[in-house]
Amino acid sequence: MIKTFLEIVIAPEFDEDALEVLKTKKNLRVIQCLTCSTDEIEVVSVDGGILVQDVDKKLYEGLKVVTKVAPTPEEMENLIFGMKVAKYVKSNAIVAIKDKMAKGIAGGQVNRIWATVQALDRAQDGVVLASDGFFPFKDSVEEAKKYNIKAIIQPGGSLRDAESIEACDEYGISMVISGTRHFKH
Known part of the structure; x- marks a missing residue:
């Protein structure tokens, strides 16, 4: 010393x-x-x-279903688990979850769409998607549709939230807003 x-x-x-x-x-x-x-x-x-x-101690502010279709109870459990995982992944974090197991994790990408593609490429059908940050564009929802995603959780707060919600409604995907961003640097 x-x-x-x-x-x-x-x-x-x-x-x-x-x-x-x-x-x-x-x-x-x-x-x-x-x-x-x-x-x-x-x-x-x-x-x-x-x-x-x-220190990021909070998992979510409150959960709000913002789409016409709501997630099933099983999907909601997986969404919450996915948010717990995403909280500890370097941003931009996207986590694909099935049966409370991470099937695809992507983080540290320069944009959310790259992370979405990476996580979904590693996953399989029947997963739900958790994001540590809001979707600034509907492109992540459009990518999720290609992989038959049925439920998404994200913090919300983008100026274009309505576009992502509308895309989810169009594709029959449920979206839950958590109100809490977990942007880990």
């Missing part, structure tokens, strides 16, 4: 021995943060710095 370069150390508390060691560091700032908790923030290393964001 003596040879390690540090500019700042933040912790909920410091004992006397730790403070004695830290005092040997020139220009070191020691900050006691009583409310600091790693349970509340997530720190990700990025090129040139760090990204600090709140």
Whole structure:
């Protein structure tokens, strides 16, 4: 620790021995943060710095069926399970679920349609689709139709939500809006 370069150390508390060691560091700032908790923030290393964001603790705000057809109880269980999986996949995350098993997972793509195609190519018939972010266009719904998807869950919030909902209605796909985005960086 003596040879390690540090500019700042933040912790909920410091004992006397730790403070004695830290005092040997020139220009070191020691900050006691009583409310600091790693349970509340997530720190990700990025090129040139760090990204600090709140920990994503919420699965959904509330579930709202926005299409003419509602998912079956089994589809709803799979949609919720899919959202649990998508929450931990790097965005843009799309998860294809069947029988509470991930049959296709795609994340880290530059756009949602690429992730949709990747996840569905790995999956099989009878899956439902979960997305960590909203569908900015209806193209993901159109792709889902090609794979006979019957239910989709996504957070909603796009300016074009109505287009995706209309496409689902046209294709007989149920869509559930979760109200919570899980955009993981």
